[in-house]
Amino acid sequence: MDRSYKELLKLRRFPHTWCPGCGIGAVLKNVAMAIKELNWNYQNTVAVSGIGCSGRMSGYMNLDAVHTPHGRPLTAAETIKTVRPDLNVIVLSGDGDLGSIGGNHLLHTSRRNPDITVFCNDNEIYGLTGGQAGPTTPKGTKTITSPRGEPYLPLRLGRILTQQPPYFYARTTVYHLNHLKTCIREALLWKGFSFVDIISDCIELNGRRLGFKTAHQMFKWFDQRFHIVEGERDHLQEDELGIAKAMTEEVPQPMEKVEVKPEILMEDLKPFTLEELQSFDGSGGKPIYIAYKGKVYDLSASPLFQGEKRMRCHIAGKDLTKDMGIAPHGEDLVFKFSLVGRLE
Amino acid sequence: MKRLVSGNEAIFQGAIQAGASYFAGYPISPASEILQQAALYSEENSGFRFLQAEDEIAAAIATISASLSGAKAFTATSGPGFTLMQEALGWGHVIEAPCVFVNSMRVGPSTGMPTQPAQSDLLQIKAGSAGDYYPIAFYPNSVEECFRLTATAFNAAEESLSPIILLADAFLSHLYEMVDLERITVEVTPRSKEPLGSGQRLFTGTAHDKIGNVKTNDPVVYREWLWEVKGRHDRAAEKYPLFEYLPRKNSETLLIAFGITSRIISSLKDRFSIFRPIRIYPVLEKELKEMTQSYRHIIVVEGSDGQYASWVECAICRKVMKVPCLGGGFKLKWIQNQIEECLKGAGR
Numbered sequence: 001m002d003r004s005y006k007e008l009l010k011l012r013r014f015p016h017t018w019c020p021g022c023g024i025g026a027v028l029k030n031v032a033m034a035i036k037e038l039n040w041n042y043q044n045t046v047a048v049s050g051i052g053c054s055g056r057m058s059g060y061m062n063l064d065a066v067h068t069p070h071g072r073p074l075t076a077a078e079t080i081k082t083v084r085p086d087l088n089v090i091v092l093s094g095d096g097d098l099g100s101i102g103g104n105h106l107l108h109t110s111r112r113n114p115d116i117t118v119f120c121n122d123n124e125i126y127g128l129t130g131g132q133a134g135p136t137t138p139k140g141t142k143t144i145t146s147p148r149g150e151p152y153l154p155l156r157l158g159r160i161l162t163q164q165p166p167y168f169y170a171r172t173t174v175y176h177l178n179h180l181k182t183c184i185r186e187a188l189l190w191k192g193f194s195f196v197d198i199i200s201d202c203i204e205l206n207g208r209r210l211g212f213k214t215a216h217q218m219f220k221w222f223d224q225r226f227h228i229v230e231g232e233r234d235h236l237q238e239d240e241l242g243i244a245k246a247m248t249e250e251v252p253q254p255m256e257k258v259e260v261k262p263e264i265l266m267e268d269l270k271p272f273t274l275e276e277l278q279s280f281d282g283s284g285g286k287p288i289y290i291a292y293k294g295k296v297y298d299l300s301a302s303p304l305f306q307g308e309k310r311m312r313c314h315i316a317g318k319d320l321t322k323d324m325g326i327a328p329h330g331e332d333l334v335f336k337f338s339l340v341g342r343l344e
Numbered sequence: 345m346k347r348l349v350s351g352n353e354a355i356f357q358g359a360i361q362a363g364a365s366y367f368a369g370y371p372i373s374p375a376s377e378i379l380q381q382a383a384l385y386s387e388e389n390s391g392f393r394f395l396q397a398e399d400e401i402a403a404a405i406a407t408i409s410a411s412l413s414g415a416k417a418f419t420a421t422s423g424p425g426f427t428l429m430q431e432a433l434g435w436g437h438v439i440e441a442p443c444v445f446v447n448s449m450r451v452g453p454s455t456g457m458p459t460q461p462a463q464s465d466l467l468q469i470k471a472g473s474a475g476d477y478y479p480i481a482f483y484p485n486s487v488e489e490c491f492r493l494t495a496t497a498f499n500a501a502e503e504s505l506s507p508i509i510l511l512a513d514a515f516l517s518h519l520y521e522m523v524d525l526e527r528i529t530v531e532v533t534p535r536s537k538e539p540l541g542s543g544q545r546l547f548t549g550t551a552h553d554k555i556g557n558v559k560t561n562d563p564v565v566y567r568e569w570l571w572e573v574k575g576r577h578d579r580a581a582e583k584y585p586l587f588e589y590l591p592r593k594n595s596e597t598l599l600i601a602f603g604i605t606s607r608i609i610s611s612l613k614d615r616f617s618i619f620r621p622i623r624i625y626p627v628l629e630k631e632l633k634e635m636t637q638s639y640r641h642i643i644v645v646e647g648s649d650g651q652y653a654s655w656v657e658c659a660i661c662r663k664v665m666k667v668p669c670l671g672g673g674f675k676l677k678w679i680q681n682q683i684e685e686c687l688k689g690a691g692r
Contacts, residue, residue, distance in 0.1 A: 010544070013557065042541075042543065042544050043541055043542070044541060045541075046540045046541060056558075058546070059546045059548065059556075059558055062544045063544060064540045064541055064542065064543055064544065064545050064547075065545070065546045065547065065548075066409065066412060066439075066540070066547045066548075067546060067547060067548035067549060067550060068405065068409075068435065068549065069405070069431050069432065069434075069435050069549055072401070072402070072405040072432075075397070075401075075402040075405040075406050075409065076405055076406070076408075076409040077409075078395075078406070079366075079368070079395065079405075079406040079409035079410045079413065080409055080410075080412070080413045080540060082366075082393050082395065082410070083365075083366060083393060083409075083410045083413035083414065083415045084413045084414065084539065084540065084541060086541075087413075087540065087541045104398050104399060104401075104402070105398065105402055107398070108397075108398035108402070
């Protein structure tokens with residue numbers, strides 16, 4: 001078996017901090033293996049993580065690693081990618097970090113679609129602090145902060161992340177190893193924001209309370225809860241493991257309609273003097289005319305020239321060329337109205 | 345060429361002069377113009393990156409991350425946003441990321457009075473984040489000084505390896521003065537930290553030893569680390585003992601004021617001596633001791649209820665009188681009356 005991925009781990013810091021049976025080890029190892037396969041190393045890869053058990057992952061990687069405050073790895077990763085596009089940036093984090101305290105950043109970083117890859121160790125609990133209910137804890141689960149069962153529905157990361165293309169969202173578990181490897185590899189190769197939701201186990205601080213005796217029993221439980229779906233998918237149901245991805249559809253920009261108006265010669269237009277123009281102010285059933293750049297337009301259809309509440313510059317029967325400078329609109333607005341004559 | 349420049353523009357241009365290549369921010373009066381300038385500037389200069397973040401938390405984290413990635417980075421905000429940035433500020437001190445935070449102060453707490461000027465975020469720069477840390481903060485009082493001090497702040501950041509705070513206020517941010525920015529030359533300290541992607545380091549907000557190993561249960565390691573950081577910050581701060589002293593012969597009273605307040609009371613310089621600290625934190629202890637000893641009365645005029653005055657009292661071990669200009673009220677006449685009353689009360 002190829003063990004060269006170990007170069008990417010800080011073995012001098014082992015034994016690691018995680019409990020026996022924890023799923024994070026599988027996440028870390030498989031991410032390291034995938035990175036090694038792609039020949040990424042400390043000169044072109046940066047690992048970012050947040051707080052929690054999963055947050056410690058970056059510290060065990062033999063890379064430049066950034067351990068951010070709670071919930072902020074996505075912002076940090078996005079910025080690193082912005083400033084240094086030559087670096088591959090991976091985020092190793094958890095469900096509480098990304099979905100709860102960093103929820104706002106999840107929404108907005110995914111919207112801005114930076115080319116980073118996020119691995120979410122989704123163990124459905126706050127493990128490091130002792131087993132409090134997290135954002136992805138299923139409804140009814142008993143935890144130390146929901147002794148009668150979690151009262152609320154869980155956050156559906158998949159729904160949030162697949163709301164509009166482009167997106168890459170994969171759901172897998174630490175039990176379905178081959179599937180896990182595929183998801184990690186595809187996510188690393190995806191151009192844009194990719195998110196791998198890795199359902200993981202926390203036997204010590206969640207599993208035992210739920211009645212599981214070993215981590216393996218929890219794995220079996222994952223096998224019952226989830227099934228792998230093959231092929232290209234747009235969305236994943238909550239019990240499905242697979243990859244949902246979509247590129248941005250190239251929406252053809254609607255062409256602006258250009259009406260070709262027949263050229264009108266100035267000489268053909270009816271001439272008006274300023275005095276004549278003044279009488280066309282809308283009174284006595286007469287139309288409303290104004291002059292602009294030597295031409296006279298019929299503005300009877302404009303609501304802004306009627307009634308007592310007419311706006312400051314909308315004076316009928318006047319040459320309004322100079323007033324265009326202070327108008328909030330351009331001269332296009334005037335050209336929409338019908339041309340009726342020229343100013344003498 | 346001389347032209348009208350606002351305080352905010354001078355801050356932005358000062359940062360560019362110092363080599364800044366990253367800005368992240370979130371709109372907030374009275375600092376929004378810096379964000380707008382950054383957006384415009386990034387359109388024209390591909391080397392300059394800009395992020396309008398989803399909140400100030402993200403803006404601050406992005407600023408520090410950009411610094412780790414090798415860019416000279418800065419952000420600008422006002423009191424409420426600065427409160428949100430405290431988390432990142434603490435983080436920046438622990439992971440030793442040189443960058444600049446601009447805080448253009450307005451009346452607080454919370455939303456306060458947008459957008460009336462104040463000088464009430466002083467304690468926030470020192471004690472807003474958890475734990476012990478040693479920030480350095482400067483406070484200009486003119487548009488030209490905004491430009492110069494922003495560059496100074498970037499230099500101090502590289503020397504202390506920490507986020508430096510540049511204070512301003514709503515007055516100063518929106519103050520327009522005739523300045524020729526092109527003719528001002530500033531010294532620029534180059535980047536002092538290796539960017540990401542050049543080692544196998546861990547930049548962690550957790551307590552750690554010198555090579556970045558997490559050490560969460562060793563007081564000796566923590567103490568060593570903290571003393572080292574403190575020493576470095578002290579050395580960096582000592583390089584910039586910036587202040588302005590306008591002595592008035594035979595005056596028994598020393599007025600202490602900074603930022604826009606010092607501009608407002610500058611017309612009192614014919615009656616009183618005036619001391620203006622420019623480096624707000626660490627407090628100019630030595631200088632304050634020296635300046636204040638020959639005066640019978642010391643009056644601190646500031647836009648908060650005695651935040652700086654309490655630092656002065658600590659530094660010189662002596663009670664001082666206070667004229668707090670609260671709620672955006674910085675009228676010279678009112679300040680003058682208050683000074684007179686202080687002196688009457690003190691039995692002049």
